[in-house]
Amino acid sequence: MNPPPLLEMREITKEFPGVKALDNASFQVSHGEIHCLVGENGAGKSTLMKVLSGVYPHGSYTGDILLDGEVQRFRGINDSEKAGIAIIYQELALVPYMTVYENIFLGHEIKSGITVDWYETISRASEMLETVRLDVSPATMVRDLSVGKQQLVEIAKALSKEVRLLILDEPTSALNEDESENLLTLLQELKTRGVTSVLISHKLKEVIAVADTVTVLRDGQTVATLDADLGEVREEVLIRNMVGREIHNIYPPRNHTISEEVVLEVKGLNAYHPGLGRDILQDVNFHVRRGEIVGIAGLMGSGRTELALSIFGNPFGYQVSGEVVVEGQSHSFRHPEQAIKAGLAYVSEDRKGNGLILIQDVKENITIANLREIAQPIVINRNEEVKVAREYRQSLDIRTPTIEQVVRNLSGGNQQKVSVAKWLFVKPRLLILDEPTRGIDVGAKFEIYTIMNQLVEDGMSIIMISSELPEILGMSDRIYVMSAGRLTGEVHIADATQERIMELATIH
């Protein structure tokens, strides 16, 4: 008889009022493998991990969790941590104003007597940092590290707790390509040292690169377990299993004519960030025509979001100079309110942070940027509001039980659609989409792309900021590349290749 697997989750069913989030899902992880868990948003990945970690305690679901063949009954996160399960979430759980070594041993400090043994702590922290190949002093303040490095600190923290199973939830969604690659290499190294890890990811390329086994969830059920050694882990197989259908072209074709009319022209835009104490934009010039999708590519920190915000009324207090011309009229917006009036809209890259009001419901989020449209003259017509929200729910296919649903409870893809609906409701002439498909699944991506095509066919113009080169190449008519706060090049789609763009993005 074979030894039992490290982890076995048997026939897990978890219900929420009105929804079956997990429906007899099973999940099995063997010792020493890298196991990827994939599925569309809302497929039940997060719920499965919350059941495993004890966030949903034993008794609130049906089914069994076995570690090395022994049944576990976790009543909370503490129990699962004691059993050696560590989960690293997308939102990092580090304390920014503490040092790296304090963070690594936070909650399980090394003591001598009743005091913390700082010498031992620092020396152990250094070892941990070496293990994860992070070359910083353990006394560095966490807030001074990039997101990629903070992630490594999180992993170091998990390793310091003698972890048996390391679970990473979308670890690379906020990382650039180099950082992502480092992280994946690290996982493979840890594997050789016997650490078993589970990787939840939307980036199929990553999955294909590192996975030994892949489990695919769909609608709360386990639909496939694929073995890399048997050659089953291939992109089309993964996609087919995730969406339950073949997607031949992940970038839908569009029929649109780009007019010669320039909708937006930006001249000599400079921006200075008083908080960082440095220039974030230098002499940026570009334009967008009617019916055009303009891609803005660049590495993290190249100033893409800052460029969008500087055009869009500069809400976060940069010092901006330069000219923004919208449909022939020169503006210097001092607040997003004015930019919206002039016909601009900005869908934030950070849905949860500054895009949506998570505690409010779908309809309130959709109408918030343009309440005057449904108010006569200052009193909101709530029935009209419901009508508007229902129209967007239908036209964008926002999957929610009711439009009174609190946005926090929606999946990432549906949250993104609410975000888009909110900005379409201001009836913009130019829509700025900042990382429109970050953290959402293949099916929802396709839907967002289809919506974008429809919009430009109707005569809207779109600026799309994206870190994903295939997306930039698949959707743009014209591409600007940014590096270190400057536009380093303009590429027409006919001449565009990943290599050409990367070249421009790394000019300093």
Place this chain on the structure above:
Amino acid sequence: MATVSKAQDDTTQRSFFQELSKVLSENIRDYGMFIALFVIMAIFTITTDGIFISSRNISNLLNQTGYLAVLGVGMTLVIVIRHIDLSVGFLSGFLGAVAAIAMTSWNLPVGIVIPMTLVLGTIAGLIAGFLVAEMNIPAFVVTLAGWLIYRGAILLVTEDTGTIVIPNDTFNAIGNGFIPDIAGLPFLREQVHQLTLLLGIIAIGLFIFSEIRGRQKKMSYELEVLPMEIFIMKLLLVSGIVAGITWVLAGFNGLSWTVVIVLAVVALYHFVSTQTVLGRHIYAVGGNPEAAELSGISVKRITFAVFASMGTLSALSGILFASRLQSATTTAGTLFELDAIAAAFVGGVSAAGGVGKVTGALIGALVMTSLINGMNLMGIGISRQYMVRGAVLAAAVLFDVVTRNRQG
């Protein structure tokens, strides 16, 4: 407001009681405060052999609640946008003293003193708003400074005179007077305040009319409405409560001016906060300030507006209190800010921002004043009163947190 998420077609299959318990459990947080107030009043009615519920006492209780209720209403919005205002107590005391001095020393007429006091309150609020919104100083610090400054100011202006007695009858009527009665209707006893009864009947009529119209309008948009039985029960229940209060008040001197003012303030704030663009913007800023800013809402402007309103209401509270005591004292306003914050939290406001109703603050203020009033009637000492009030505050917030978690 009650919400029912399912369409009508599947409601017909459920019994009335299943439907009722569903509506109740979905809106437990909204109804919880009413139930708590009801329970507290029932307990005091029993323990005081009915003295608590007597017309005279209820009338007195409502007048005592007035100054606290208006502060609670303003404080709710301040907490909704994630700030706090500690200065309101002494600001209200100070402005009450200013009003008294304006009438006694400067001999200004009431018609000028009251608007002037309200404007001064608004200016004080705008100053706090400026420091919070434009200078980015935490509201806690700004208003703590205000607390000290206004406390000093009230001592300064009453230094020579001590308590300033207000001889003006019109001014004193705000806190002690009642609305005039109309000539006797033939079918009523003489002792009953008939205009109050009439107003009560009109209020019930308006309520029923607007509910029915709202229901029809909702249905014309094909939206879900409450099942008919529950809708009728809601109409009967609310009408019954209004009728009961009206009857109790009519049995003494009728509606007091304080109650009229408080109802007007609550109605105005309820309307603005739930029905208007400004109200939605306030809750958006509380829910996520950065998202609000990116949605074209000026967080600064909202902060200014909310602090200015708090200042105005502080002035109103000062007028109500000075008028009630018919004098301005050196200690007026002491601890009002904490009572107002307590009323807001009992009323269901969330410290995390973005959640809380102004009607809740009215109920919260009634709960807190009922406790004081009831315990006074029972002869319970001040030391125990503080402890009971603290326990009720903690219990109210606990209830709020538990029901919120349950609803996800």
